[in-house]
Each structure stands twice: as C-alpha cells, then as structure tokens.
C-alpha cells in the first residue's frame with residue numbers, strides 16, 4: 001500500500017496539496033509487487049538504531065535495492081513520514097542536494113513482520129543506501145550537540161541530555177553511533193554499541209582512523225584515508241558540499257539525524273580508484289521546522305566532523321602514484 005501522511009509540517013505553504021499530488025504522479029511510479037515475509041530480512045549492514053527481531057520492529061530489506069523502515073510508535077513515525085513527503089516535494093530544496101545526500105522516498109507500504117505476523121505494519125520505503133556495495137564499510141555518525149527538538153517533553157529532553165553529555169555529542173557536536181569495517185580478507189571489525197558510547201575525543205579519532213585502515217584487528221594504518229576521505233568524490237568533498245547547503249538552508253533543523261558513511265572495502269584501493277564512497281543523511285524522526293533560522297546545531301557538528309576527518313587526511317600516508 002502506498003499512502004500519504006497528514007501534513008504534520010506546515011513549511012510555510014511551500015508544498016501545496018496540488019504540488020504534492022503532481023509530484024507523486026511524476027516521482028512515484030507504480031510500486032513493485034509487495035514483498036512477502038520470507039523475502040524480508042534485517043539488513044546485514046545496519047550499524048545503529050532499532051533492530052528487527054522476533055519481538056521488535058526494525059528495518060528490513062529484500063535485496064531489491066529498497067530499505068523498509070517501520071513507522072515508529074507514537075507520532076514519531078508519522079512525523080518522519082511527513083518530513084519525507086514535504087522534503088521530497090519541496091521546491092526550495094536543490095535537486096542535487098536531495099539526490100546526492102538523501103535516500104529517495106517511495107511512499108509507505110504495509111508489510112508483515114516477524115514481530116507482528118498477523119498485523120501488517122506501515123513502513124517507509126526508501127532507497128537502500130548501501131545497495132551495490134559488495135563489502136560495505138559503514139559508519140553512522142549522529143550530528144549535533146543537541147539531539148532533541150525544542151518542543152520535546154521534559155522527560156525526553158532529560159533522557160537525550162544524559163546521552164549527549166555522556167557521549168561526545170556535547171563536546172564535539174557529534175557522536176559515532178555505529179561502525180563496521182571490512183578488512184581486505186573479509187574480516188569485519190564492529191565495536192559494541194556500549195563501547196562506542198564510552199568513547200572520548202581520542203577514541204573518536206581512533207575509530208575514524210580505523211574506518212579507513214586496511215590492517216585487520218585494532219591497527220590503524222589509515223592506508224585508505226586518501227582514497228575514502230580525501231580526493232575527488234571522497235567523504236571530505238561531499239561533506240563540504242553538504243556544509244555549503246547547511247550554511248544557507250533555513251527550512252529544517254535536523255535534530256538527531258545521522259550522517260551515514262559507506263564505501264566498498266572490496267572495490268576501494270589505496271590508489272583512490274573506485275570504492276563507491278557514500279555520504280548520506282538518515283533518521284528524520286526528530287526534524288523540526290527551520291523557521292528561517294540556520295540549523296546551527298547540525299552545522300556546528302558537521303564543521304567539527306570535517307575538521308576531524310581533514311586532520312586524518314593530512315596526517316595519513318600520501319596516495320601512491322598510479323602505475324604508468
């Protein structure tokens with residue numbers, strides 16, 4: 001089932017119902033047949049967030065290049081859906097920004113789940129941002145020193161504040177929420193969630209170095225830093241393009257959203273050729289209206305992340321020259 005959410009966002013009337021209808025007509029081709037429960041599985045490369053299990057809802061994939069995120073409880077799920085509806089059709093969002101940095105939204109769909117086999121649940125249908133990567137090395141970095149929208153109820157503010165203070169969010173303007181790194185032999189390094197929560201500044205630097213290292217185990221040779229972080233189309237140039245938009249845009253405030261980094265450990269080489277480096281935004285359950293004000297919370301975290309990554313690139317070994 002593909003359906004529309006009620007307009008939870010106002011967005012100053014930029015998205016008229018007529019505009020939205022015509023957008024849907026142009027951008028939502030008829031959906032492929034609905035996947036059955038046996039087609040669906042939790043994504044192998046998910047590094048953070050709520051995970052699907054026998055008794056819990058979580059994202060699912062079916063290998064078709066789509067990513068199904070269950071609408072979250074309360075008004076949170078509807079809020080995220082309303083964001084996608086509004087963002088997808090917003091005339092003031094540059095198409096290049098929408099296409100390069102956000103998953104494409106294909107509406108919502110009722111899907112059976114293991115947790116609720118008899119009670120199909122609505123899911124956001126998104127592009128799988130890691131589709132096409134054979135051995136994805138992935139990092140989820142939650143941006144912003146503050147992770148709750150200003151309108152949040154007090155107990156939620158207290159819960160988020162404790163997490164923001166207890167992690168590097170307040171200090172650095174971001175925290176690493178999840179990471180997996182595939183070594184050349186295929187071994188996967190994936191620290192526990194709790195370990196990531198306990199990282200201090202030096203620990204964050206270590207993890208960001210480890211993300212672009214080819215040595216197995218805990219070593220950090222940063223052999224892939226030039227290829228993945230630096231160079232044309234690398235993480236840094238993509239983050240800088242994103243930053244340029246955040247220096248201008250006053251439409252949305254992206255509380256608690258994450259930057260998802262991805263590259264193909266099988267395709268990347270220290271020479272900087274290939275690798276399918278991706279920089280994307282995910283998790284819009286707490287986006288607020290920008291009301292004409294810069295998203296300084298996200299922008300500050302983004303600048304801080306850029307500084308960490310550019311320091312790693314400057315200290316890392318040079319990209320070896322290409323063979324003649």
Ligand SMILES: O=P(O)(O)O[C@@H]1[C@@H](OP(=O)(O)O)[C@H](OP(=O)(O)O)[C@H](O)[C@H](OP(=O)(O)O)[C@H]1OP(=O)(O)O
Pocket residue numbers: 048049050142159163177178193256283285286
């Ligand atoms: O539900 P919890 O307590 O596990 O917290 C979720 C977080 O897990 P954590 O415990 O920090 O590892 C979870 O954090 P990660 O994405 O795993 O870093 C999210 O922050 C989630 O918030 P939302 O999906 O953005 O609404 C968090 O959900 P809410 O706090 O928003 O309910």
Ligand SMILES: Nc1ncnc2c1ncn2[C@@H]1O[C@H](COP(=O)(O)OP(=O)(O)O)[C@@H](O)[C@H]1O
Pocket residue numbers: 043045046047048049050051059067069103126127128129130138140178258260282283284285
């Ligand atoms: N469109 C997507 N394509 C591929 N992976 C995704 C996509 N969206 C999210 N993920 C994966 O799922 C994780 C959790 O997503 P998120 O939207 O943050 O869920 P939650 O709201 O439960 O925190 C991310 O860390 C990432 O690994």
